[in-house]
Every structure is written in structure tokens, then in C-alpha cells.
Amino acid sequence: MAIHLTKESKILVQGMTGGEGMKHTRRMLAAGTNVVGGVNPRKAGRTVDFDDRQVPVFGSVAEGMDATGADVTVVFVPPAFTKAAVTEAADAGIGLAVVITEGVPVHDSVAFLAHARRRGTRVIGPNCPGLISPGQSNAGIIPADITKPGRIGLVSKSGTLTYQLMYELRDIGFSTCVGIGGDPVVGTTHIDCLAAFQDDPDTDLIVLIGEIGGDAEERAAAYIRDHVTKPVVGYIAGFTAPEGRTMGHAGAIVSGSSGTARAKQQALEAAGVRVGRTPTETARQVLAVLDA
């Protein structure tokens, strides 16, 4: 099974013909991902040759969906055009939009996320590495050769920490790893992924990686306490990070949380989550739970 992405997923790439789009489409294809087309209105009708695969370019997401039955889009367009790209994908009725683009203005994200929600499109990102269900499909930039299929689900804000934990647990394997992105607003949260992993028959244990700022981890802890019966192992980065810039009084009023790594760790532990002190120790905790 896995969550949000399986071997049945048919994937479009918005911005496929750009430098990053080309590079990562090639990597996705090499990982066995079913990339069915690219989207670029100026290059519609052409095909792009990726080694042994000819991938057609469509003029719009809607055209690509009509022609191929695509249900996922991966977005690599530059920040100034991301809002238009995601809005178009949501209007076409795609089920999942994975937004890799870094540096999207927050007001744009707020607008396209609200629009996508209304249209019933799930967004992962922006500013995220995407998600991978090893051995099945890879939507984004997570390296496919770190690990193999298995029964751990992973959700994380940070790309490189995701890779580190995948590497530490490479001999166990993963059902799905989701990089939700570190921007102030993202389409899919820790909680969304916890809920999906809880319901996924192919996931036995969940690894949750968080970092300082905001209160997403505290919210996740409350959700775990009330709704998650599968074991969860956590890791939080940022205990020694300098105090970030202040957000006036308003930030503290909104979340009621200090956003520190300590507060997040305590919230998770109070919900019964084992929290590792280092990525390596976190991996050892996972092994201990699986062996128990």
C-alpha cells in the first residue's frame, strides 16, 4: 500500500523541461516511477527523450490528465510562477500536487493552499523534497537508492535529516517517506501523515522528525496521544540553535508555545513517543521497538 503514492500513481511534472525538472525527472524514471508527461505550454506536443523513455509534453495539466489519467503532479517551476502552476493543477482536479520549489512567497502559498483545499487537491510542500514509496514510486528529489521497501513510515520537515534516517534504517526499509517541507505554511502536516500511516496496513512503525519553530510537533503529539496506536519514534533538531528572530507578541499569542526543541520533545514524550537524542540513537530506538 504505502501512503499518498504507490506504483499505480501516474505522474506529471510541471517544469519538466527546465534544468531541475530534467535532472529529477530522469532520477524519478530511474527509480521506476511512472512519469507519464511533462507540462509546458510553450513546448506542448513535443516529447523529451530520457534514455529509453519518451515522455510527452502537454500544454496544460488538464490536457495531460485527459491524455494519460495522471493523478499526481510534481512542481518544479520557479517561485514567481508556483502559485499559477498549483492553481492550474487544482483546477484540473488532480489528486496530489507535490511542490518542490523553494522560495515561494508565503502570501502565494497561503492563496494556492486555500484554493487547493477547496478543490480537494492534496498539496505536499512547498519547499519540500517530496515523497517516496521505495520500490514503487518517487515523486520529488529524495534519493531512491538509500533504502528499500519496508514497513517504517517516515514524516519530516527536513530533507537531509530524512535522508540520514533512511540511511540509518536502510536495512529495515520504508513503506513511505514524506518530506513535508520547512516553510511556515505547508499543504500536508505531520498530523495528516500520522493519520495516513495509522490507516496504512503496510506500515508498522512511524518515525517523526521535527525541528524548532511553530507548534506542529506539539499538535502532532496531541494527535498521537488521541489517535495513533502504532509505535512512534521521534527526533527533534535544534536544541542548541540560536533563538530565532522574534515574531512580535503575535507569534506567541497564536501558538501559545515557545516553539523550542525542548518543548517539542517534552510534548512528544508525554504522548508516549520515544525521542532520540541523535539521528543514530533514534534509529537504535526504532530497532529496539521492532525487536520488542
Added chain:
Amino acid sequence: MDLYEHQARELFADHGIVVPRAEVTGSPKQAREIARRLGGRVVVKAQVKTGGRGKAGGVKLAADPAAAELTARQILGMHIKGHIVETVMLAQPVDIESEFYVSYVLDRADGRFLAIASAEGGMEIEEVAATRPEAVARVPVDPAEGVTPAVAARIADAAGLPARTVDVLVRLWDVLVREDALLVEVNPLVSTRDGQIMALDGKVTLDDNARFRQARWGDEADAGHDPLEAAAAAKGLNYVKLDGEVGIIGNGAGLVMSTLDVVAGCGARPANFLDIGGGASAQVMADGLSVVLSDPAVKSVFVNVFGGITACDAVADGIVRALDTVRLTKPLVVRLDGNNAERGRALLDEHAHPLVEQVTTMDGAASRAAHLATTP
């Protein structure tokens, strides 16, 4: 990027919000002239990007131009929560009838902006929010609709603000959207004895991601005044100076933060945060190493890279080439894992620099770097 109070004031005025007459200076002599122009009696306010100025003695009333000069002299150069006061704003005092609090702030959990307003403005708003949450109204704003006069009326009503604040609430939303701000806060928003609604103090945080379409603030660096941070910013590096002895270089913000924690867990203190990002070219590595090594407090350097997209042999090549241009004076501990790690490690082995050593695990390498930094 956080704006100074005087910059926020300027933005508010541009969007038609009434603000007190004020001028900014870094010179006590000019402060005296400004006070004279403003009518003699002025409030002298330290311009620093942090809260708690009042409590720290950074906001004072001066009765006349001579007192304004004296007060400016006292406040300039003051340290407030690690910020040095370089300029003061002198403002005409206002005859206040009542004080309110209003802000628009991003609600991360909800993915929308939230209007926060209270009829009990002033310095203690956080305490009000904590002890009597009912006195603080929170109204989510639909991004497609924005704050229309009708929405503003709802916000004012929920907070118990006078109907005369509706116009300011609409204009503040304009500031938020047009300027690509993540936070716009007015505390206090006051009603004066002569019936005006006036923004007495403001805080604005702009979205760095929107700089490409916001020409107004140019490339004004938001970096602190630390010379190492300034040097790093000039090279486009994501570097933050800390108070320790182990220099840190890594790729990806999460992994670098984690590296700081692991080093701290080994009993040493990280000297800095430096994220060289995904590319990690030889040039970036050379720039990063030169900044980290120029910190006199650094006793050892830990390069921690997990090659996801980044290829470790490219990183190793970067280190080797950096060592041609940067004279290595302190031990360098390198941990490479992931994409092309074996080739990267082999490259460093071939180079065999006497001060460079490799450790294959993150925890082991952190422990080694900490040991080198703390053992005399």
C-alpha cells in the same frame, strides 16, 4: 526581514494610517534640533529589532531639546538583548485616551492569516492573552476575501474596539498584502484625546521569499553586526555565529541543526551554524572554510555531509581545492555518507593532509571534533 519601528511607521504612513510626527538620527546633537522642530517635548525611542525596549530603558520622555540631546546620548550605544542601539527615533508625544492592540499574523497551523485584536493594548498584551484569553479576539482571514470594511467591522466588534478603528484595520491589511509581510503589529493603536486613531508603535516582518517583487527595501542585509556574519553574508553563505569552539559546516538546515545538537551532546559548544546547501561546490566549501577558520574561538572544524543529491566526491573535491587556497590551521574532522561517499572518502585519503581526519559516523565524528576542541 524585521523592520525597524521607524521603517514600519513609514510604511503605515504610506498606506494612509495616522502616525505621530517623528524623525530618526544617530547623533545627539541632531536629536536636539529635531526636538526643537517637533515642539520641544519628545519621546526618545531606541531603534532595535527586539521587544522589551521600554523595560530596558530604551524609551524615555524628554521635556525639552536639551533633555532630548542628553537622553539620546544615554540611549545611543545601549545594549538591549544583544542589540546595540545605533539610532533613535524622536516622536511628538500624543495625548492618549485609550490603547488597543491589533495585528495580522500568519497562523502556521491553519495556513491562513489571523487578525488578533484587543481593547487592552500596551506592553502587557502577552500576559493579557495568557491570563484572560477572552479579552483577545482572534479572527481568521479568508485569503480570497481579505479584510474588507465588513470583515474589519467584525474584527473590531469581536475585540470591543471602537468602530473608528475599522479604517485602520483595512489599511493594515493592505500593508500586509501589498508589502508581502508575514507580520504587521500595532501596539499600541491609540485613540487620542482629540479623537484620532493613531499607530504609536509598529512591528513589521517582511517575507524574504518575496524580495524578487518588492524593490523598496533593496538588498539591505538583515545580518547582525557580527563581522564574521557580515563576511559570510557578503559571500552568500547561510552562517550564524555562536559562542563555542567547534566550527560546523554541513548541508541542509535540519542536518546542520542536528549536528550542533550532537556536538553539544559531546560536551563541546558549536561555534557557528553554516549550511552550505545542496550544491556544495568547491568555491562554497572554500568560502565556508575561510569564514569558519577566521573565527579565533574555533579550535576544531566538523564537516558533516550526507550526500542526497549532493555527491560526496564533489564535496571532497571542494575540501581538497579549498585547502589550496585556505591555510588550514586547526584540525578538520570530516564525515561523508550517502551519494558517492566511498569515492569522496578515497579522495580525501589520497590528499592525506595532516590536519584532516575522517570518521565514518556522525556521532563518532562529532565526538572526535569535540574532543579536539576541548583537549588542550
